[in-house]
Amino acid sequence: MRSNRRLRWAAVPVAVTLIVILAGCSQQQLRGFLPGPYGVTNHTDGITGLWVTSWIVLLLVGIITWGLIIWAAVVYRRRKGQTGLPVQLRYNLPIEIFYTIVPLILVLGFFAFTAKEQNSIEHPVANSDVKIEVYAKRWAWDFNYTDVGPGNKGVYSPGVQAQENENSDGTIDRAKLPVLYLPVNKSVQIKLASRDVDHSFWVPEFLYKKDNIPGKDNYMFFTPQKLGTYEGKCAELCGDYHSLMLFQVKVVTSDEYDAYIQSLADKGQTGILGPEYNTNTNQPGNKAPQADK
Numbered sequence: 001m002r003s004n005r006r007l008r009w010a011a012v013p014v015a016v017t018l019i020v021i022l023a024g025c026s027q028q029q030l031r032g033f034l035p036g037p038y039g040v041t042n043h044t045d046g047i048t049g050l051w052v053t054s055w056i057v058l059l060l061v062g063i064i065t066w067g068l069i070i071w072a073a074v075v076y077r078r079r080k081g082q083t084g085l086p087v088q089l090r091y092n093l094p095i096e097i098f099y100t101i102v103p104l105i106l107v108l109g110f111f112a113f114t115a116k117e118q119n120s121i122e123h124p125v126a127n128s129d130v131k132i133e134v135y136a137k138r139w140a141w142d143f144n145y146t147d148v149g150p151g152n153k154g155v156y157s158p159g160v161q162a163q164e165n166e167n168s169d170g171t172i173d174r175a176k177l178p179v180l181y182l183p184v185n186k187s188v189q190i191k192l193a194s195r196d197v198d199h200s201f202w203v204p205e206f207l208y209k210k211d212n213i214p215g216k217d218n219y220m221f222f223t224p225q226k227l228g229t230y231e232g233k234c235a236e237l238c239g240d241y242h243s244l245m246l247f248q249v250k251v252v253t254s255d256e257y258d259a260y261i262q263s264l265a266d267k268g269q270t271g272i273l274g275p276e277y278n279t280n281t282n283q284p285g286n287k288a289p290q291a292d293k
């Protein structure tokens with residue numbers, strides 16, 4: 001009874017401390033320091049939840065483990081006048097079952113929740129509202145908007161590599177980066193392809209990246225939910241100017257998106273920049289012009 005009451009008294013300061021700590025948390029801390037606000041795409045909140053919950057569980061395990069280590073070291077420390085080894089503890093079945101079962105439950109739990117999240121992210125969406133092809137190339141990006149424009153033959157936007165020391169203060173002129181436009185709250189399918197070597201399409205605030213691999217098309221499916229401009233970069237070391245392989249994603253309203261598609265058509269950028277511009281001449285079936293033999 002007495003120890004029960006003592007526990008209850010201990011619970012009060014613990015709860016108060018937790019409330020004070022959590023109330024003082026910034027949005028950034030509550031999101032486990034992941035980039036971007038909530039709800040950037042239909043996948044980001046699930047990923048954030050998995051990340052933050054995992055940390056809470058692991059920190060609880062850590063606190064219990066560190067607590068037991070310190071407690072054992074203090075309570076069973078060598079006292080004055082003690083010699084030899086203390087009584088050794090072994091074959092303690094309850095403890096052995098405990099430290100086998102608990103990690104097993106944790107690992108299975110992490111696996112199950114990760115697999116569930118991954119399945120929902122990787123699940124193909126049939127007939128996405130918007131279909132886009134992203135061709136990665138050393139060291140920029142070509143964006144094809146398929147099934148739109150005159151005769152639904154598509155429109156395209158070719159990208160140029162970022163230039164170092166472009167501005168007078170030595171920074172990059174971000175207004176000249178390749179830009180991918182996406183309409184807000186519309187489902188998007190992106191086909192990822194490469195013209196030469198492995199690249200990786202990464203928008204940090206989307207909490208997702210996927211590789212562009214020559215000869216293999218990858219797909220990603222998501223719905224952007226927040227208007228704004230998001231920075232993107234190549235996340236696979238691809239050569240000298242890998243660090244300048246930058247782009248931006250602008251999530252805009254449907255009207256702005258349609259106007260942008262129309263502006264590409266007006267500039268005569270109709271059709272798509274397909275695999276005929278691939279420069280990897282070792283790839284089977286590649287018809288790209290080759291250097292003189």
Ligand SMILES: [Cu+2]
Pocket residue numbers: 136137139198199200234235236237238242245
């Ligand atoms: Cu790259």
